[in-house]
Amino acid sequence: xxxxxxxxxxxxxxxxxxxxxxxxxxxxxxxxxxxxxxxxxxxxxxxxxxxxxxxxxxxxxxxxxxxxxxxxxxxxxxxxxxxxxxxxxxxxxxxxxxxxxxxxxxxxxxxxxxxxxxxxxxxxxxxxxxxxxxxxxxxxxxxxxxxxxxxxxxxxxxxxxxxxxxxxxxxxxxxxxxxxxxxxxxxxxxxxxxxxxxxxxxxxxxxxxxxxxxxxxxxxxxxxxxxxxxxxxxxxxxxxxxxxxxxxxxxxxxxxxxxxxxxxxxxxxxxxxxxxxxxxxxxxxxxxxxxxxxx
Amino acid sequence: xxxxxxxxxxxxxxxxxxxxxxxxxxxxxxxxxxxxxxxxxxxxxxxxxxxxxxxxxxxxxxxxxxxxxxxxxxxxxxxxxxxxxxxxxxxxxxxxxxxxxxxxxxxxxxxxxxxxxxxxxxxxxxxxxxxxxxxxxxxxxxxxxxxxxxxxxxxxxxxxxxxxxxxxxxxxxxxxxxxxxxxxxxxxxxxxxxxxxxxxxxxxxxxxxxxxxxxxxxxxxxxxxxxxxxxxxxxxxxxxxxxxxxxxxxxxxxxxxxxxxxxxxxxxxxxxxxxxxxxxxxxxxxxxxxxxxxxxxxxxxxxxxxxxxxxxxxxxxxxxxxxxxxxxxxxxxxxxxxxxxxxxxxxxxxxxxxxxxxxxxxxxxxxxxx
Numbered sequence: 001x002x003x004x005x006x007x008x009x010x011x012x013x014x015x016x017x018x019x020x021x022x023x024x025x026x027x028x029x030x031x032x033x034x035x036x037x038x039x040x041x042x043x044x045x046x047x048x049x050x051x052x053x054x055x056x057x058x059x060x061x062x063x064x065x066x067x068x069x070x071x072x073x074x075x076x077x078x079x080x081x082x083x084x085x086x087x088x089x090x091x092x093x094x095x096x097x098x099x100x101x102x103x104x105x106x107x108x109x110x111x112x113x114x115x116x117x118x119x120x121x122x123x124x125x126x127x128x129x130x131x132x133x134x135x136x137x138x139x140x141x142x143x144x145x146x147x148x149x150x151x152x153x154x155x156x157x158x159x160x161x162x163x164x165x166x167x168x169x170x171x172x173x174x175x176x177x178x179x180x181x182x183x184x185x186x187x188x189x190x191x192x193x194x195x196x197x198x199x200x201x202x203x204x205x206x207x208x209x210x211x212x213x214x215x216x217x218x219x220x221x222x223x224x225x226x227x228x229x230x231x232x233x234x235x236x237x238x239x240x241x242x243x244x245x246x247x248x249x250x251x252x253x254x255x256x257x258x259x260x261x262x263x264x265x266x267x268x269x270x271x272x273x274x275x276x277x278x279x280x281x282x283x284x285x286x287x288x289x290x291x292x293x294x295x
Numbered sequence: 296x297x298x299x300x301x302x303x304x305x306x307x308x309x310x311x312x313x314x315x316x317x318x319x320x321x322x323x324x325x326x327x328x329x330x331x332x333x334x335x336x337x338x339x340x341x342x343x344x345x346x347x348x349x350x351x352x353x354x355x356x357x358x359x360x361x362x363x364x365x366x367x368x369x370x371x372x373x374x375x376x377x378x379x380x381x382x383x384x385x386x387x388x389x390x391x392x393x394x395x396x397x398x399x400x401x402x403x404x405x406x407x408x409x410x411x412x413x414x415x416x417x418x419x420x421x422x423x424x425x426x427x428x429x430x431x432x433x434x435x436x437x438x439x440x441x442x443x444x445x446x447x448x449x450x451x452x453x454x455x456x457x458x459x460x461x462x463x464x465x466x467x468x469x470x471x472x473x474x475x476x477x478x479x480x481x482x483x484x485x486x487x488x489x490x491x492x493x494x495x496x497x498x499x500x501x502x503x504x505x506x507x508x509x510x511x512x513x514x515x516x517x518x519x520x521x522x523x524x525x526x527x528x529x530x531x532x533x534x535x536x537x538x539x540x541x542x543x544x545x546x547x548x549x550x551x552x553x554x555x556x557x558x559x560x561x562x563x564x565x566x567x568x569x570x571x572x573x574x575x576x577x578x579x580x581x582x583x584x585x586x587x588x589x590x591x592x593x594x595x596x597x598x599x600x601x602x603x604x605x606x607x608x609x610x611x612x613x614x615x616x617x618x619x620x621x622x623x624x625x626x627x628x629x630x631x632x633x634x635x636x637x638x639x640x641x642x643x644x645x646x647x648x649x650x651x652x653x654x655x656x657x658x659x660x661x662x663x664x665x
């Protein structure tokens with residue numbers, strides 16, 4: 001598959017979601033469900049998607065969605081996956097959780113499900129704050145970003161959840177970004193070919209939370225990748241492959257300010273914090289390049 | 296088949312015969328023997344279940360929820376802090392109308408760490424929508440577990456069931472156990488709202504006040520409907536296997552002037568106390584509350600009532616006593632005894648009757664104004 005035109009036409013997310021204008025998560029949902037197909041159950045802990053899917057008795061989703069408590073998604077998936085497999089069913093079990101339900105309150109149950117080798121795909125769509133409750137800081141919020149609980153900018157770094165996932169040695173894990181839907185589609189399809197726990201971490205720009213105009217949602221995602229602030233890659237049985245747009249960015253990154261300045265959440269960020277962010281980006285890119293080059 | 300078993304082993308034996316497709320459990324004293332025994336059944340091929348050794352009780356209940364909504368039979372077991380840790384998910388299980396069966400080995404709550412019997416753990420779950428039965432013998436632990444699956448999965452109920460057995464005094468004590476061949480006593484599990492990708496729907500999404508209200512009422516309606524299902528199940532059990540159970544177990548109550556009410560092992564031990572009191576010329580009887588949810592209709596007309604609570608609601612009173620006072624609109628002698636495994640002999644139980652002061656509360660073993 002080379003172009004977005006080849007992605008299946010079937011829609012599993014109908015045009016009646018309750019998403020905010022410019023929401024990148026509803027784009028993710030479309031491509032994730034298109035890649036997974038109809039024999040799929042989505043498990044959704046408390047997050048924006050609890051709302052996006054619609055209000056009872058209506059739903060925008062045309063595959064089964066099981067909503068579950070905030071910290072419990074991966075454990076719920078453990079039970080569901082085991083029950084399906086015990087009944088001889090191959091139904092895909094996909095957790096679709098925000099950064100809070102992954103990096104913070106969902107971390108323990110996710111770690112447990114990965115350690116037990118649960119046959120499921122865990123997708124974290126990361127808008128780098130608690131969006132559903134009005135943008136409070138999460139473990140996923142980057143340093144310098146303003147949220148309602150870090151009104152002068154977060155002083156701590158973003159938690160490296162990918163490293164935590166790697167420590168569980170899953171057969172497949174990848175990063176993605178809503179601005180690259182074809183890449184996301186292919187990674188979801190690939191993840192679902194593995195048996196055991198797989199993970200995809202999607203950077204999901206959020207217009208009201210990150211404070212940029214709604215029509216810029218794709219552009220902001222691309223700037224995140226082009227600046228190296230977000231790196232697209234996949235790890236298959238531990239072997240790292242950096243995805244094309246990030247390879248290009250590693251050779252010739254755009255200035256970080258091009259990514260930070262259009263976003264209201266970074267307004268007034270001090271030069272020292274920008275410098276720390278730049279150093280972290282550089283260190284991360286060097287680390288990934290070295291890992292990919294290693295025999 | 297006649298054998299000797301602990302309360303924990305009896306529960307595990309019944310689970311093996313009920314053949315749940317998924318068991319998700321986390322160890323905790325004094326429940327651990329249930330986890331270990333089921334793990335052994337599964338690994339030795341005696342039970343063809345998926346055994347999920349979860350990393351917490353919160354996840355145990357979440358895994359049971361995820362499994363149950365696909366339409367399969369599920370079981371878990373816990374105790375004390377484990378039960379409290381899964382509290383969010385026990386609410387979810389009932390609200391999602393999932394017939395999960397759980398054994399809870401009643402144990403005190405810390406701090407400080409105390410591993411012995413108390414009912415406060417399960418009674419903190421009383422408003423979750425779970426059916427709760429309290430057993431008093433190894434045989435009853437086994438029988439109640441078999442019946443729990445049939446009751447929970449009955450389509451007029453579809454609510455989870457918790458079997459409660461006292462930590463150590465029942466979970467670890469060996470008593471005779473007569474096992475049965477359940478046959479079709481537990482019909483195949485049929486969940487009408489099971490997940491079906493061919494008929495996609497959303498479960499538990501955002502729900503407005505009017506619908507939420509209706510769903511809450513549906514839980515209560517099924518809780519009320521469960522009364523006849525419990526009666527039918529216990530009747531059918533007696534018919535097939537010869538052992539009878541009711542909502543309460545009454546001992547020498549008919550001609551009694553004073554009734555001693557308790558749950559769990561105290562409720563059984565009370566029968567010894569009653570015989571003692573009768574010899575002394577005190578016309579006493581005992582009533583063991585088996586089903587706490589749904590709470591049974593009690594006929595206590597013309598009797599004095601002594602209630603033993605192995606639990607407490609701080610700032611209010613003994614929880615069982617409150618239930619009885621609220622339902623029967625009468626004063627009782629409320630005794631708080633046995634907390635954290637405190638030793639209470641049958642003579643102590645008899646003493647509560649001998650020295651009853653109707654309308655008062657008495658903390659056994661607490662002397663003076665400490």
